[in-house]
Amino acid sequence: MIAYVKGKVLALSENVVILENNGIGYEIACSANAVATLVGAKEGAVFTYLAVREDGVNLYGFETLAEKQMFLKLISVSGVGPKMGMTVLSGMSLNDLAFSIASSDVKTLSRIKGLGKKTAERIILELRETLADMPAATDGAPVATALKLDSDGENAVLALMSLGYGKAESTKAVKASLDEGAKGLETIIAAALRKFA
Numbered sequence: 001m002i003a004y005v006k007g008k009v010l011a012l013s014e015n016v017v018i019l020e021n022n023g024i025g026y027e028i029a030c031s032a033n034a035v036a037t038l039v040g041a042k043e044g045a046v047f048t049y050l051a052v053r054e055d056g057v058n059l060y061g062f063e064t065l066a067e068k069q070m071f072l073k074l075i076s077v078s079g080v081g082p083k084m085g086m087t088v089l090s091g092m093s094l095n096d097l098a099f100s101i102a103s104s105d106v107k108t109l110s111r112i113k114g115l116g117k118k119t120a121e122r123i124i125l126e127l128r129e130t131l132a133d134m135p136a137a138t139d140g141a142p143v144a145t146a147l148k149l150d151s152d153g154e155n156a157v158l159a160l161m162s163l164g165y166g167k168a169e170s171t172k173a174v175k176a177s178l179d180e181g182a183k184g185l186e187t188i189i190a191a192a193l194r195k196f197a
Contacts, residue, residue, distance in 0.1 A: 002026075002059060006045035009038055015090070017061065019044065028061035029082075031071075032090035037063050051082045060086060066164025067094055073162065077126045079119060087114050088123070094163055095193050101127050102159035103186045127162070153178055156188040165196065 005028065007021035017038055018025045028046060030038070038044040046061035047068045060082055062068040067089060074085040088097065091112030100109045101124050109120040153174050160170035170192070177191035 002048050002050050004045065005048050005059075005061070007043065009041055009044050012038055015086070017044070017046070019046070026059060028059045029086060030061040031063060031067060031086055033063040033067060033094075034061045049082075058082065062089075064094075064164070069164050070094060070097065070162065073127055074123065077123050079122060084115070084119070088112055091115065095196075098159055098163045099186070099189055099193065100124075101162075102155065102189055104128070152183075152185045152188055155185055156192055159189050160192060169196075 005019050005021055005026050007019040007026070009017060010020050010025055011018040012035065015029055015032070015035060016027060017030050017035065018027050020026075026048075028048060030046060034046050038046075046063065047065050048062070049060045049068060049071060051058045051060060060071065062071060071082075071085050071089055074080050074088055075082055080088075088109075091097075092100070092108075096108075099105070104124050106117060106120050106124060109115065109123065110117045112120075156174045156177075157167070157170045160173065161167060165173075173192035173195040174188060176195060177188050180191065182188045182191040
């Protein structure tokens with residue numbers, strides 16, 4: 001699997017970049033963030049995901065590992081393929097996307113061009129379930145017990161982890177937000193995300 005490509009930027013369009021590495025030009029369908037990072041650059045690098053399907057082989061590129069991880073979560077949702085996953089990623093910032101999913105904000109999510117309400121609802125349903133099943137405690141203890149957080153705090157940590165933040169830094173940000181008086185899942189997540197800005 002090709003997980004990362006670094007090289008000379010040969011060509012760049014709205015959502016495709018060609019990176020040359022050791023004489024080989026890789027055509028990579030990139031997220032809006034990855035393209036923005038490469039604009040005007042002579043050299044660049046992207047994290048990649050190689051999709052092998054019956055109708056062809058495609059390479060998808062991402063600005064950060066966290067963005068790639070969110071993409072992998074998106075394409076795990078039934079009915080969401082790589083192209084739709086890239087559309088969703090390019091439709092809003094990674095923080096806003098995670099916040100919309102964690103807070104079940106179907107209205108905001110369905111504003112993304114090409115993403116219907118039913119698909120948005122399915123993304124929220126399936127990814128929230130995935131987040132709830134994520135083991136955050138290394139010793140196998142339930143998340144709420146290990147972190148000594150209530151259910152909102154626990155879910156906020158899981159939402160941050162879905163973005164690629166580590167358990168320790170997510171917990172620290174959530175605890176700091178709770179200590180400052182943040183209440184309710186949406187408020188806690190928003191306050192914690194501001195600490196990473």
